[in-house]
Amino acid sequence: MKLEKALDRRFFGYRSVMGWSHWLxxxxxxxxxxxxxxxxDRLWCLHHGFRPSDMNVYGREELRAHYKDYLSSRDYFxxxxxxxxxxxxxxxxxxxxxVFSRYDDYLPAYYYQLxxxxxxxxxxxxxxxxxxxxxxxxxxxxxxILAAKRLWGSCGRGFYRLEYKDGEFLVTGKPxxxxxxxxxxxxxxxxxxxxxxxxxHVLREIxxxxxxxxxxxxxxxxxxxxxxxSFIRFGNAKSNGVDNAHAGGIESVIDExxxxxxxxxxxxAYGNPTxxxxxxxxxxxxxxxxxxxxxxxAKLKEICMDYPQLRYWGFDVAVTxxxxxxxxxxxxxxxxxxxxxxPLMKDPKTRAVYExxxxxx
Numbered sequence: 001m002k003l004e005k006a007l008d009r010r011f012f013g014y015r016s017v018m019g020w021s022h023w024l025x026x027x028x029x030x031x032x033x034x035x036x037x038x039x040x041d042r043l044w045c046l047h048h049g050f051r052p053s054d055m056n057v058y059g060r061e062e063l064r065a066h067y068k069d070y071l072s073s074r075d076y077f078x079x080x081x082x083x084x085x086x087x088x089x090x091x092x093x094x095x096x097x098x099v100f101s102r103y104d105d106y107l108p109a110y111y112y113q114l115x116x117x118x119x120x121x122x123x124x125x126x127x128x129x130x131x132x133x134x135x136x137x138x139x140x141x142x143x144x145i146l147a148a149k150r151l152w153g154s155c156g157r158g159f160y161r162l163e164y165k166d167g168e169f170l171v172t173g174k175p176x177x178x179x180x181x182x183x184x185x186x187x188x189x190x191x192x193x194x195x196x197x198x199x200x201h202v203l204r205e206i207x208x209x210x211x212x213x214x215x216x217x218x219x220x221x222x223x224x225x226x227x228x229x230s231f232i233r234f235g236n237a238k239s240n241g242v243d244n245a246h247a248g249g250i251e252s253v254i255d256e257x258x259x260x261x262x263x264x265x266x267x268x269a270y271g272n273p274t275x276x277x278x279x280x281x282x283x284x285x286x287x288x289x290x291x292x293x294x295x296x297x298a299k300l301k302e303i304c305m306d307y308p309q310l311r312y313w314g315f316d317v318a319v320t321x322x323x324x325x326x327x328x329x330x331x332x333x334x335x336x337x338x339x340x341x342x343p344l345m346k347d348p349k350t351r352a353v354y355e356x357x358x359x360x361x
Contacts, residue, residue, distance in 0.1 A: 049074025069343035090329040109195035210235025259293030
């Protein structure tokens with residue numbers, strides 16, 4: 001029975017092998033770049049379960065002196081899958097759409113699914129458009145802007161913003177011919193064509209060319225909900241239409257009680273953070289409060305209580321003018337931004353959460 005459970009793909013989560021492969025590739029690149037850390041520091045990280053990039057982010061002296069306050073990558077990964085056999089509910093965007101259909105008002109519209117040698121209309125696709133590239137092109141002409149995203153994936157990789165503007169097609173800001181657009185669409189598989197969600201103007205003023213996604217970590221500890229950490233990512237001129245820090249984006253840590261941005265930081269190719277007060281390209285100030293904050297937290301808590309099978313939620317949310325949209329839900333959310341405000345094992349609230357998860361393994 002134990003072997004059967006271990007081999008069940010749901011136990012590890014959808015496409016987990018690819019996820020681990022990606023993580024190992026990143027770590028290999030970081031570990032063997034001489035500029036990152038001296039060898040003795042890298043060996044220290046390896047011994048204590050941290051990634052070399054952790055030391056860049058948290059600070060060498062800080063991490064060495066207070067490493068017990070930080071949840072290490074090794075201990076974090078040992079907890080997973082925290083959501084067990086139910087991880088597959090949220091590990092790909094299509095399953096998530098159907099599982100959470102009762103909250104469809106808080107999900108983007110899903111128009112098409114692209115697979116190898118197959119194209120399918122999805123639940124929100126207007127009846128006028130058929131199962132063909134002609135249908136997608138026609139829908140794009142009507143909607144003016146669409147998003148193409150991988151069915152699964154992370155770090156903003158593989159995202160395309162499709163636009164039809166002034167009689168011209170664009171892919172993530174680059175003009176293309178209709179034939180080139182068709183070739184791109186025809187080459188994609190395990191992709192979704194979705195509604196492109198526009199930000200609230202307060203966030204759009206900081207950076208208009210990315211979705212500027214809010215991440216909210218919530219734990220369900222036996223019916224007790226804990227809003228653990230929250231932060232928002234902003235795109236910039238070098239992030240190519242996405243807002244993920246791995247693509248060069250910017251992260252701001254949020255006060256969970258008020259929704260105000262506490263501080264903002266960018267990072268270089270080696271993960272070294274630099275605190276900033278204004279967006280480097282737009283010049284806009286990060287001294288803002290997240291719009292609709294109380295409404296968003298209340299609704300996310302409601303969703304968590306409606307699905308008690310899931311104990312660990314990493315919501316990615318786009319704040320709009322009149323509501324918000326859940327773009328995806330993560331069951332293996334990154335640690336770095338979550339520990340920039342305060343180490344997770346030092347904060348009594350979050351320490352209790354991880355000790356609870358550990359006790360349930």
